[in-house]
Amino acid sequence: MEVVRQKLTTPATTDAPTDFRIQQLRARDMLRGDLTDTELEKYVEERVLTTTLDKAVKWAQSNALFPLTFGLACCAIEMMSIVGGRVDVARFGFEAFRASPRQADLLILSGRISIKMAPIVRRIYDQMLEPKWAIAMGACSSSQGVFNNYAIVPADKFMPVDVHVPGCPPRPESLMHGILKLRKMIQADPDMGWRDRYEARGTEEIVETQGTAQDAADNVYRESTK
Amino acid sequence: MSASLDVVSPGAAEQAEQFHPEPEQELLTMNFGPHHPATHGVLRLLCTLEGEVVRDLKPIIGYVHTGIEKTAEDKNYWQAIPVVERMDYLAYYFNAYAYCGAVERLLALEVPKYAQYLRVIHLELNRIKSHLVWLGTSALDLGAVSMFWYCFREREQVLDLFEMSSGARMHTRYIQVGGVADDIPPGWVDRCRTFTALMRRRADEYGALLNRNEIVLQRLRNVCIVPKERLLELGVTGPLLRAAGMPWDLRKADPYCSYEDFDFKIPVGTIGDNYDRFAVRLAEIYESCSIIDQAVDRLDDVEGGHIADDRKVALPPRHELATSMEALIHHFKLVTEGYRVPPGEAYFPIESPRGELGCFVRSDGSAKPARVHMRDPSFVNLQALADMVHGTYVADLIATLAMLDPVLGGIDR
Numbered sequence: 310m311e312v313v314r315q316k317l318t319t320p321a322t323t324d325a326p327t328d329f330r331i332q333q334l335r336a337r338d339m340l341r342g343d344l345t346d347t348e349l350e351k352y353v354e355e356r357v358l359t360t361t362l363d364k365a366v367k368w369a370q371s372n373a374l375f376p377l378t379f380g381l382a383c384c385a386i387e388m389m390s391i392v393g394g395r396v397d398v399a400r401f402g403f404e405a406f407r408a409s410p411r412q413a414d415l416l417i418l419s420g421r422i423s424i425k426m427a428p429i430v431r432r433i434y435d436q437m438l439e440p441k442w443a444i445a446m447g448a449c450s451s452s453q454g455v456f457n458n459y460a461i462v463p464a465d466k467f468m469p470v471d472v473h474v475p476g477c478p479p480r481p482e483s484l485m486h487g488i489l490k491l492r493k494m495i496q497a498d499p500d501m502g503w504r505d506r507y508e509a510r511g512t513e514e515i516v517e518t519q520g521t522a523q524d525a526a527d528n529v530y531r532e533s534t535k
Numbered sequence: 536m537s538a539s540l541d542v543v544s545p546g547a548a549e550q551a552e553q554f555h556p557e558p559e560q561e562l563l564t565m566n567f568g569p570h571h572p573a574t575h576g577v578l579r580l581l582c583t584l585e586g587e588v589v590r591d592l593k594p595i596i597g598y599v600h601t602g603i604e605k606t607a608e609d610k611n612y613w614q615a616i617p618v619v620e621r622m623d624y625l626a627y628y629f630n631a632y633a634y635c636g637a638v639e640r641l642l643a644l645e646v647p648k649y650a651q652y653l654r655v656i657h658l659e660l661n662r663i664k665s666h667l668v669w670l671g672t673s674a675l676d677l678g679a680v681s682m683f684w685y686c687f688r689e690r691e692q693v694l695d696l697f698e699m700s701s702g703a704r705m706h707t708r709y710i711q712v713g714g715v716a717d718d719i720p721p722g723w724v725d726r727c728r729t730f731t732a733l734m735r736r737r738a739d740e741y742g743a744l745l746n747r748n749e750i751v752l753q754r755l756r757n758v759c760i761v762p763k764e765r766l767l768e769l770g771v772t773g774p775l776l777r778a779a780g781m782p783w784d785l786r787k788a789d790p791y792c793s794y795e796d797f798d799f800k801i802p803v804g805t806i807g808d809n810y811d812r813f814a815v816r817l818a819e820i821y822e823s824c825s826i827i828d829q830a831v832d833r834l835d836d837v838e839g840g841h842i843a844d845d846r847k848v849a850l851p852p853r854h855e856l857a858t859s860m861e862a863l864i865h866h867f868k869l870v871t872e873g874y875r876v877p878p879g880e881a882y883f884p885i886e887s888p889r890g891e892l893g894c895f896v897r898s899d900g901s902a903k904p905a906r907v908h909m910r911d912p913s914f915v916n917l918q919a920l921a922d923m924v925h926g927t928y929v930a931d932l933i934a935t936l937a938m939l940d941p942v943l944g945g946i947d948r
Contacts, residue, residue, distance in 0.1 A: 378572040382599050382944050383624035383705060385576075386668060393687035408572045423947075426569070426577060426598045433570060455618055458609075460602035478705055 333357050364496075370414075370440060371495035374488070377413035378406040379433065382420025384447040384478040396481040403488055410436040415491070417484070418464050421449035427462050434468050442495070444487050445470045448477045469507040562590060569598045573676050573933050576943030578917075580932075587928050592921045596914075600947040607907040611873030612638055613712060615904060619894070620706045622909055623945030625668055628654075628661040629887040631710040633894035634907065636791065636883035638712050641876050641898050644848060647839025650714030651793040652830045656727065657700070657709060658792070658885075659823040659830075663734060664693040665888035666816050670741065673813075673937035677754050679745065689737050692730050699723050713849040714842030724831050731824040738820045745813070755810040759923040759935040763807060769922070770915045773890025775939065778815045779807030785886040792885075797829045809931075812938040819888075848874050873902040882910075889913050889940055911945040 336353045380388060391398045398404050407413040410433045422430055434443060443464070448454030450464045451473040464470050471494060474487035568579035577598035583591035603622055607615040619634045620627040632654060639646060646654075671686030694704040700719045701707035709716050745751050763779035776783055784801045786794040802818035804811025842849045850869055851862035876898040884893035890912030897906040920939055924932045 379570050380572075381577060382601075383621060386624065387705065389672070389683075390687050390690070392683075393691065394684055395688070395691050420944075421599060421601050423598060423600050425600060429569060429598070455621070456601050456603070456606055458602040458606050460600050480704060 367496050371492040372402050373405075374403050374415040374442070374492070375405050375407045375413045376403060376415040376417050377410055377433070377437070378408045379416065380419050381422060381426070382449070384419035384449075387478045387481050388417055388419040388446060388484060391481040391484055393481075396485055398485055398488065401485075401489065401492070410434075411438060413437055414441045415488075416441065416443040417446050418443065418450040418470070419446045420478075421447075421454070421456060421461050422464060423460050424462050427467050430464070431467050440495075442471045442491055443468060444472045444474060444484075444491060446474045446476075446484055446487070447479055448475065451475065467507075569595075574936065574943075575672060575941060576946075578936075578941065578943055578946075580920075580936075582929070582932070584929065587930075589924045589927055589929060589932055592924055592932070594917055594920060596917070596943070596946050598947065599943050601944075603948045604907050604909065607634075608904055611902050612876060612904060613869070613873055615907060616711055617706065617708050619907065619909065620708060621944065622948050623887065623889070623892070623911060623913065623942045624705070625665040625942050626661055626887045626889070626892070626945075627706050628657050628710055629885060629892050630894075630909070631708065632658060632792070633883055633885050633887075633892050633909070634896070635710055635712045636885065637881040637894045637896040638876060638904075640881040640883055641879050641896060642712070642848060642874075644713055644843055644845060646714055646792075646843055647841075648793065648837040649834070649839040650841050650843070652834055652837055653715050653719065653841060654710055654792050655794065655797070656827050656830045657697070657715075659826045660693050660696060660727075662823045662888045663820050664690055666820055667693070669816065669888075669937075669940045673934075673940070674745065674751075676933055676937045677751055679748065679751060682741065682744065685737070685741065685744075689734060692733070696723065696727055696730060699726070711842075711849075713845065714840070716842075718841040724834065727827065727831055731827050734824050735821060738817060738824075742817060745817075752810070754931075754934050755813055755938070756808060757806075758809045758931050759927055759938075760806055760808045761919060761922050765922060766807070766919060769919045771890070771919045773887070773912050773916065774815045774819065775807075775812060775890070775916055775919065777801065778804035778811035780805055785884055785891060789884070791883075794826075796833075797826050799826050799829075809934055809938045816888075816940075875900060875902050876904075884910070887912055889942065889945070890916060909945075909948060911948065913941040913943070913945040917941050917946060 333353050336357055337349055392404055414437060416434055416437060445451045445464045449456060449461060453461045453463050454477055472487045472491045474483050476483050563584045565582045565584055567582055568574045569577040579595040581593040581595060582589055603618055607618050610618060616631050616634060620631045622630050667686040667690045671683040674682030697707050698704050700723055701709040701716060763776065763781040766776050766779050780803055782801045782803045787801055799822045802815045804815050846865045851865050855862035856866055878898050878900040880897045882893055882895045884891050891910065892912055893910035895908040896904050899905040916939060923935050
């Protein structure tokens with residue numbers, strides 16, 4: 310989901326909500342001296358409005374994560390049981406597991422990742438569309454766990470992980486705690502730059518299209534009939 | 536396709552052409568997995584399709600290869616138990632028991648009857664739990680979504696029992712060489728009895744939900760039949776073999792762990808289709824409940840402690856460490872160095888929820904095993920998949936894979 314930020318053409322009128330108006334006035338007071346009258350008005354209106362919109366979007370994103378239906382090993386069974394009746398992750402809105410990475414925005418690495426599997430996991434991560442997050446569930450995908458050997462690779466080696474959930478395997482409650490931590494993180498948006506470090510920004514695999522959706526459909530058709 | 540149709544009359548040929556307007560001209564190779572939700576793990580299948588019909592199938596494994604057997608060689612005998620437990624992650628008690636049984640055979644260690652009964656109770660609880668996960672996820676694949684919630688509801692109850700006796704839900708490391716890690720806590724037996732009574736009722740409900748469900752029956756009945764002779768050639772064991780009418784169960788054929796003390800039946804199918812595979816496992820849940828009840832009833836009468844008295848192998852009880860110097864020395868030696876096992880080889884097969892799970896251990900006389908190898912039933916059973924789905928539809932491939940119940944952690948190890 311991409312948020313299009315539009316500049317306001319007319320100044321906000323007095324019938325805007327009062328607390329919003331107060332925020333604008335406060336911001337204007339803080340910036341007095343750097344900008345002049347009309348510029349200042351405009352700047353403040355844009356800023357306060359877009360940050361509020363960002364907040365609303367983050368609130369929406371963080372409360373409706375769609376995890377990917379993707380099990381690796383032991384932890385996958387405990388991951389399935391968070392949907393079950395006892396822990397019931399649906400209370401928080403994270404129960405809609407999606408089978409396609411295109412529709413999911415949370416990748417739960419539930420189990421050990423072998424060296425053979427690592428490129429596939431990275432590819433699945435790249436196939437997910439922004440915004441996307443990853444949880445490393447269990448000791449194996451965080452630090453190799455008990456299998457400190459030739460076959461296993463921790464997830465941090467090849468993709469950015471937002472939350473690590475310890476345990477072998479973690480209880481469903483701890484996974485839930487991890488997901489709720491992630492929710493808090495999304496709302497606060499503390500991007501500490503790890504996505505850039507892993508070159509995980511702008512790596513989504515998207516079919517290049519130009520023009521309208523109709524054109525894209527034509528393209529696919531032409532490609533297939535070639 | 537139309538060329539292979541058996542034409543009996545000119546009218547039938549016309550009809551056939553009407554319903555098969557265009558014969559498929561070429562085969563399509565389709566990749567399936569390794570992260571497809573219906574593969575129950577990270578299994579990859581290369582399917583050769585003619586239209587919607589499966590003509591060939593090659594399983595590609597190794598996506599969760601963890602090097603467990605190699606890691607076990609690097610650990611002391613007692614340290615290897617948690618590692619081997621993580622192979623077939625739905626049957627961790629079985630993994631631990633197969634390994635411990637092999638080590639006990641090398642040590643010629645006698646396990647007290649009480650410990651054996653505790654093992655039987657936990658093994659059968661684990662069998663129920665494994666079948667519950669299988670039933671929930673398989674029914675999910677067939678579209679019976681609510682079964683998933685029912686089965687996982689009961690699974691939590693089994694895990695509560697595991698948690699009471701060992702402190703962990705999964706990978707409990709409860710079974711160890713010489714017996715079990717600790718005695719069951721007070722109140723456990725009552726709770727276990729309550730569970731088996733409940734489980735029987737719930738299994739009745741599962742049967743009522745699925746046995747009369749027209750969609751499930753259509754998807755399972757007379758689908759993907761493989762005769763038992765072929766299954767035996769492939770080395771298939773467990774519910775898959777029993778579904779084809781072969782009453783082979785190691786608990787009866789080669790009793791271990793006091794299974795000869797209990798009165799139970801081996802559910803057997805008739806033709807070996809997907810429905811039989813489903814029905815055999817559902818019936819096994821009842822039999823496991825019966826075994827647990829019998830074992831729990833006789834717990835007070837059997838002699839011995841929860842672990843063997845041999846202090847050279849089994850840890851001394853915790854309370855002795857404060858009073859006995861000898862116990863402290865034994866504890867220290869066992870934890871730091873471990874125990875030495877006389878040189879030799881042992882193979883210890885048991886009946887896991889998926890078939891014959893055997894552990895081969897070779898000892899060179901040191902405190903670490905020279906070789907640990909598991910004969911995992913999922914690995915062998917997977918060979919039968921190509922035979923099962925040959926000439927059926929892709930949709931039946933999904934149902935058959937679900938009824939095969941492979942656990943990739945066990946296959947790749």
